[in-house]
Amino acid sequence: MSDVPKILKCHQQNFEPYLCAIQIKCCMGEFPDLAFVLESTAKEIHGYILGEMRIKKKQEYGVLTSLAVNKQFREKGYGTKLCNSLFNALVQNYKANMVTVYTSITNELALQFYKNLNFENEGIESEYFSDMKDAYVLKRNLSNFVVTEGVGN
Ligand SMILES: CC(C)(COP(=O)(O)OP(=O)(O)OC[C@H]1O[C@@H](n2cnc3c(N)ncnc32)[C@H](O)[C@@H]1OP(=O)(O)O)[C@@H](O)C(=O)NCCC(=O)NCCS
Secondary structure, rough: OOOHHHHHHHHHOOOOOOOOOOHHHHHHOOOOOHHEEEEEOOOOOOEEEEEEEEEEEEEEEEEEEEEEEEHHHOOOOOOHHHHHHHHHHHHHOOOEEEEEEEEEEOOOOHHHHHOOOOOOEEEEOOOOOOOOOOEEEEEEEEEHHOOOOOOOO
């Protein structure tokens, strides 16, 4: 929980912010085992991933709530490692067989990133974000996910 201000800062540096400190606290409070950070030896946070479990029509599934890596640390594999850490925890702790991420339809980089991680585009959810932007609904099957290297939480 002491990381919340640093995670918020990283979020604000990498997005038109759609999360506030209270939302990050709620997510981490409910699912502390689904939050991972990329931290330097100086205890600075250069990336994070937050996840949660949701239920729809009696079906439980994982959600990748938010992910960011600071610009100077991108394209070094950290985003992938953060995702793998979350997927490991979803499978091991919650036996999740599906993970969903909602990404802005204007975020082409993220769309490509998630496609490379075997997410499939299931369509558009209108006005998903707080600024009323539409989101692609991307899903990845975790039933065959093999536990891999990640980063610590
Ligand atoms: C999306 C994001 C988390 C990726 O983080 P990253 O640490 O750069 O990701 P990785 O280094 O693990 O990249 C994995 C793959 O994504 C693709 N990718 C990443 N950055 C890319 C870029 N700038 N252009 C094209 N492809 C890119 C590549 O295919 C890469 O695979 P490769 O290294 O084998 O070529 C990062 O760009 C980011 O924080 N963006 C801003 C916030 C955001 O959009 N978050 C996601 C929406 S929730």
